[in-house]
Amino acid sequence: MVEIKTPEQIAKMRAAGLVVAAMHKACREAAVPGATTKDLDDVAAKVLAEHDAKPNFLGYGGFPGNICTSVNDVVVHGIPSKDTVLKNGDLLSIDAGAIIDGWHGDAAITVFVGEGHAPELHELSRVTEESMWAGLAAVRKGHRLADISRAIEGYIRRQPRPASGKYGIIEDYGGHGIGSQMHMDPHLLNYVDRRRLIGRHNPKLVPGMALAIEPMVGLGTPKTHVLSDEWTVLTDDGTWSSHWEHSIALTEQGPLVLTAPDGGRAKLAELGVTTAPDPLG
Template identity: 40%
Template structure:
């Protein structure tokens, strides 16, 4: 069941989303060669607590950290570790859910570590562009898969692959709500978008095959062929006009 949000509920989510944005702006300077993924987790933990909010990923289905940190061929759900040192040229996706007054905002960015290759930068940029092209259809009256289809067009047009096994999702007082939001599909399909829907739209794209596997820790998802992955996400509210991005 898709839960429509009131203007007051959306404002609570926006308040959380402002913290997401602030943290990502700080991580642009914080992440550098020699940083560990556990350093990132601690940075986020302190920043969220300083606002009196909650990092909702910690403890979710047993997840042990405040954020997911996915490096290079890791697509999603990477677990921060003091032993995972970021090197010059790596890329790392940081996925963060902040909760305020029982309402959540979810976003992700992929950061380059030091100087990265042109191809890695193109991968990151394509994920971001696919998001903004996709949300051109995040309007009342459009179909959900209009967003999905446009994301797929952009990503595959650049020669990259779109992850099939994981999707975006509705969000609000629960981290994962209906509807699931694939990053591929046919236009004109899926539920019709309505004012009050709040969606975590998140292109997850890869250099090669979209086939994935999960590591023995039962969390970290990697590409089967070792291709690198980028992930760009924001929480978006559907209005009677243009989409309202709550995490920017």
């Protein structure tokens, strides 16, 4: 069942989303060569405490961190560790979440550690982020879930191919519903699967729905495997990947990007979409 939120509940999700944005800002600034991913986890924990918010990752299924820190060929769910030292040239995904009054926010960014990254990596991150915004722009009343998948995949497929030959849209992981839990129905693919175009797999988008939209794109295969820690997900061929995510709610007045500081107003305006008023002003 897809959870439908009231305006008051969406306002609480917006509060949680702003905490996530603050976590990302602080972690981005701390992601320098020589820092460990555990250092970033400590930064995130401090931001959560300052906002009287709870982490939604810590303890989730036994996960041991406040955030996920995924470096280079790690796609998602990297565990923060004092043994993982960031190096100049690393590509880092920071996936963060927060809970306010029982309501969740969830978002991810890709960060360039240090300097000197190949143009191909900058383009990988740009394509992944822009495909996320294409998906966010498809969150409109009357659309269906697959319209978001189509927008994400379509954007990626229209881009010039990288030197590696292709962008691999990660197959085994995708977006999801969010609200009173971090992961809820519906599951959102980042590509169109014609087997999921009918029935409960492709619900109509209605006010009160909230989704976490998170494309994960690599420079090679879309196939992945999980390490023995049962969390860390890597590309099968060792190619690097990028991960971007925002949580969004659909209201009677339009969409609101819950984890963007401006509610997504500026970026969605570029794409011809007017956002809903921010319930927190």
